[in-house]
Amino acid sequence: MLPNNREATLRCRGFLLTRVPRGTISSFGMRAPSLHPSASTQNSDQAAVLYPASRGACSKFFSLLLALLLFGCAASAQSRRKVIIDQDARGPATTDQQAILMFLQSPKVETLGITIVSGDMWRDEEVAHTLRMLELTGHTDIPVVPGAIYPLINRMEAIDRWEALYGKVHYEGAWNGHKPGLTSNMRNKYHPPAEVPDLIEGNPTLKPAAEDAAHFIIRMVHQYPHQVTIYAGGPLTNLAQALSIDPQVADLAQELVLMGGAMAAVYPEAPPLELRREFNFWWDPESVHMTLNAPWHKITATTVDISIKTRMTKAMLAEIAKIQTPAAQYVAQYGDKEYMEYMWDELAVAGWLDPSIITKQTRLYMDIDISHTANYGNVLLWDNTDRPGLDEQLVDLPEDLDSPKFYKLFMELLAQPSTTQAAAH
Amino acid sequence: MPIGNKFDRAGIFNGKKSLDLAVLLLMLFVFNSAAAAQNPSAAPGSRKVIIDQDASGPGGSDMQAILTVVQSPATDVLGITVVTGDAWLAEEVQHTLRLMEIIGRTDIPVVPGAAFPLVNSKEYIARWETMHGKIVYQGAWNFAPGNAVHGPWEIPPMPEGAPTTKPADEDAAHFLIRMVHKYPHEVTIYEGGPMTNLALAQAIDPQFASLAKELVLMGSSLNPQTDDPEFTMTPRREFNLWMDPEASSRVLHSDWARVVVTTVDISIKTHMTKELIAKIAAGKTPAAQYTAKYSQPGYLWDELAAAAWLDPSIITKTHKLYMDVSTDHGASYGDTLVWSNDTRPHLGEREVEVQDDLDQEKFYREFVDLIIRPTPSAHAAK
Numbered sequence: 001m002l003p004n005n006r007e008a009t010l011r012c013r014g015f016l017l018t019r020v021p022r023g024t025i026s027s028f029g030m031r032a033p034s035l036h037p038s039a040s041t042q043n044s045d046q047a048a049v050l051y052p053a054s055r056g057a058c059s060k061f062f063s064l065l066l067a068l069l070l071f072g073c074a075a076s077a078q079s080r081r082k083v084i085i086d087q088d089a090r091g092p093a094t095t096d097q098q099a100i101l102m103f104l105q106s107p108k109v110e111t112l113g114i115t116i117v118s119g120d121m122w123r124d125e126e127v128a129h130t131l132r133m134l135e136l137t138g139h140t141d142i143p144v145v146p147g148a149i150y151p152l153i154n155r156m157e158a159i160d161r162w163e164a165l166y167g168k169v170h171y172e173g174a175w176n177g178h179k180p181g182l183t184s185n186m187r188n189k190y191h192p193p194a195e196v197p198d199l200i201e202g203n204p205t206l207k208p209a210a211e212d213a214a215h216f217i218i219r220m221v222h223q224y225p226h227q228v229t230i231y232a233g234g235p236l237t238n239l240a241q242a243l244s245i246d247p248q249v250a251d252l253a254q255e256l257v258l259m260g261g262a263m264a265a266v267y268p269e270a271p272p273l274e275l276r277r278e279f280n281f282w283w284d285p286e287s288v289h290m291t292l293n294a295p296w297h298k299i300t301a302t303t304v305d306i307s308i309k310t311r312m313t314k315a316m317l318a319e320i321a322k323i324q325t326p327a328a329q330y331v332a333q334y335g336d337k338e339y340m341e342y343m344w345d346e347l348a349v350a351g352w353l354d355p356s357i358i359t360k361q362t363r364l365y366m367d368i369d370i371s372h373t374a375n376y377g378n379v380l381l382w383d384n385t386d387r388p389g390l391d392e393q394l395v396d397l398p399e400d401l402d403s404p405k406f407y408k409l410f411m412e413l414l415a416q417p418s419t420t421q422a423a424a425h
Numbered sequence: 426m427p428i429g430n431k432f433d434r435a436g437i438f439n440g441k442k443s444l445d446l447a448v449l450l451l452m453l454f455v456f457n458s459a460a461a462a463q464n465p466s467a468a469p470g471s472r473k474v475i476i477d478q479d480a481s482g483p484g485g486s487d488m489q490a491i492l493t494v495v496q497s498p499a500t501d502v503l504g505i506t507v508v509t510g511d512a513w514l515a516e517e518v519q520h521t522l523r524l525m526e527i528i529g530r531t532d533i534p535v536v537p538g539a540a541f542p543l544v545n546s547k548e549y550i551a552r553w554e555t556m557h558g559k560i561v562y563q564g565a566w567n568f569a570p571g572n573a574v575h576g577p578w579e580i581p582p583m584p585e586g587a588p589t590t591k592p593a594d595e596d597a598a599h600f601l602i603r604m605v606h607k608y609p610h611e612v613t614i615y616e617g618g619p620m621t622n623l624a625l626a627q628a629i630d631p632q633f634a635s636l637a638k639e640l641v642l643m644g645s646s647l648n649p650q651t652d653d654p655e656f657t658m659t660p661r662r663e664f665n666l667w668m669d670p671e672a673s674s675r676v677l678h679s680d681w682a683r684v685v686v687t688t689v690d691i692s693i694k695t696h697m698t699k700e701l702i703a704k705i706a707a708g709k710t711p712a713a714q715y716t717a718k719y720s721q722p723g724y725l726w727d728e729l730a731a732a733a734w735l736d737p738s739i740i741t742k743t744h745k746l747y748m749d750v751s752t753d754h755g756a757s758y759g760d761t762l763v764w765s766n767d768t769r770p771h772l773g774e775r776e777v778e779v780q781d782d783l784d785q786e787k788f789y790r791e792f793v794d795l796i797i798r799p800t801p802s803a804h805a806a807k
Contacts, residue, residue, distance in 0.1 A: 168768040264648050264660050272648040273746070273763055275660055364658075371755025380756055381658050386559035 080110040088119020088234025091129025092334035099345030105413040113143040115213035119234035131204035138418030147213025148237035151284030214241035221252035233345035240287035250294035259348040262304035282377035293391035302348035310343040328414040360400035479510020479618025482520025483585040484719020490727030504534040506597035510618035522588035532803040538597025539621035542669035598625035605636035616642035617727035624672035634679035643730035646689035667759030673750035684777040687730035695725040708797030742782035
């Protein structure tokens with residue numbers, strides 16, 4: 001070690017802690033060991049990085065002190081996986097909030113922020129539900145960043161006209177029940193986007209961030225290049241906006257994890273009518289097209305096909321009710337007891353947290369139909385032999401899962417204490 | 426003429442009463458036709474049928490389907506109307522004529538139909554593919570086993586020999602119209618190819634569909650369970666409906682008394698195995714020898730539609746839905762569209778009976794029996 005390295009090297013939980021200039025390391029754990037610490041000496045803007053331990057050079061006392069100081073904050077923040085949660089955040093509970101909670105409850109994750117997009121509900125109502133969820137589960141340090149209220153092109157009124165030509169759409173999220181018909185019997189009454197009805201779980205006092213989702217996403221991937229996973233559990237409007245403003249976003253992110261799309265799902269209870277239509281993708285097709293034609297390093301999409309192999313059960317809710325954490329109590333109290341939802345978004349999160357939950361997957365080129373036709377908003381798939389060769393991207397598509405492992409992870413996460421997760425940005 | 430329910434059009438029945446009456450009539454009708462269909466000992470030659478077929482040959486699914494219908498003693502085949510599909514019209518007509526010569530049924534008229542789809546074309550699809558991806562199977566446009574892909578009027582050498590008989594001096598659409606007027610509500614239209622001929626008949630005479638007894642078709646795809654990427658990448662694309670989407674849509678908006686659909690989903694549960702071919706080869710009749718000589722392992726697409734019409738008990742599961750074909754010039758051009766009664770747009774789309782599952786052994790047995798039995802002799806002159 002160089003004599004003028006004032007921090008020296010400190011033994012900390014089996015690793016050596018030292019400092020190197022921020023920005024010289026793009027992927028911790030991959031390139032760090034090859035960097036010599038001497039590179040850091042002239043730089044005052046330094047970030048902590050962990051090296052594999054070599055022979056100890058510091059006292060046991062110092063080591064203990066450092067461990068106490070840094071464990072659970074800086075050191076573990078550096079080793080945790082950074083994620084931005086982009087979500088249409090219906091609440092209270094249900095698949096959207098439960099997916100968010102899985103990230104927040106994981107000790108292996110650093111959530112940079114939750115960006116909200118209209119989808120299952122309108123954005124403002126979703127922001128309120130999310131803030132309230134953070135209050136109830138003890139995660140008030142996580143920024144909630146409002147994103148898009150409307151899809152880029154698609155409109156409720158346009159879909160009304162579309163339906164007259166091509167048939168009724170069963171589920172329209174925030175648009176549900178705006179006219180008599182199929183979607184009017186859902187439990188949420190329609191209201192305009194700016195209206196936020198009083199929340200049954202209580203209104204939040206916490207406030208959303210002053211920044212918009214697209215700029216937050218751009219800022220974060222520049223701050224942590226190649227380190228941020230973008231998870232999107234709703235329509236992709238925020239991502240499309242970010243990509244439009246700054247096309248570097250796709251390259252600067254580590255990977256994209258989606259719940260969206262449908263391939264050829266086999267529902268046991270019904271003949272297949274709309275094989276390739278899935279709500280998240282359908283709500284804003286143009287955004288999906290822009291997102292799926294961007295050069296991400298990796299895209300994983302949890303489709304309807306595998307999501308419908310999961311289901312929240314009354315027995316699970318009863319088990320959750322026995323867990324004495326704020327997160328579990330929130331889910332137990334507000335979790336869906338009527339519809340027994342498929343665990344759409346939770347599965348996408350779980351597959352990212354523990355890839356061994358996915359037991360089978362395929363890899364295909366995926367896009368969405370943005371032609372204003374009967375197929376508007378439906379998934380398109382190709383293999384390498386028949387693709388058009390435009391900008392379509394390869395997407396990993398989980399096909400089957402280890403169900404017991406998935407449910408176990410979900411329960412274990414809800415049982416975790418609500419530790420502070422985010423670093424200051 | 427507006428497209429719609431014929432009871433509504435008649436203007437006699439109103440409101441719920443008309444619905445009840447219509448349902449009652451329909452039930453009686455379906456009951457009667459089902460009872461007749463399930464009676465294999467129906468009077469010989471009593472089931473009038475026109476075979477509308479894209480008739481690539483020699484042998485293979487198209488010719489085997491024609492044989493299935495012609496070989497049944499229960500049928501009265503009024504004619505075979507030919508349409509471009511798996512191969513071009515001109516060569517298909519020759520193969521069909523030759524087959525009728527081989528089995529000694531030159532009394533059945535072979536009637537040339539449409540050489541080209543109404544709107545779709547090989548050249549258009551080539552442009553479409555640059556936007557939306559390659560289409561593996563395009564029938565006459567990209568597929569000619571044993572020969573180079575060729576133009577519509579070229580007839581490559583025929584391994585089974587060239588026919589000496591001639592096609593009918595009438596076009597398919599007019600033949601179809603003439604027959605349903607001559608035998609109102611008695612003629613089953615069996616369709617094993619693109620529906621250009623039927624759409625033309627319906628366009629010329631809007632009474633056409635309502636005067637037929639029923640439409641039995643091989644076409645459409647819903648959610649085929651297979652690993653074959655031809656079907657999994659685009660599960661709603663099926664060749665017959667895709668080749669002429671506008672014709673398909675027109676036919677599926679016509680007021681047929683009944684439409685029965687054999688989809689890709691069920692067709693791919695059938696296989697022309699080497700075993701089946703060997704069984705047929707043991708038959709001594711010209712039909713059996715012809716079939717065995719030119720048959721290849723593959724799915725029994727059209728044969729299933731034909732055999733299930735002859736004996737509906739082959740089908741063990743069906744469901745009803747509303748069906749159309751996308752005529753939009755986007756990525757889904759030519760794809761199957763389906764709705765339930767509560768999602769459909771009410772633009773004159775038709776309820777169809779979709780076959781979901783079958784008794785495979787029964788199907789294979791009856792198919793083989795039909796192919797190897799002696800060919801029925803000609804019925805009364807038409």
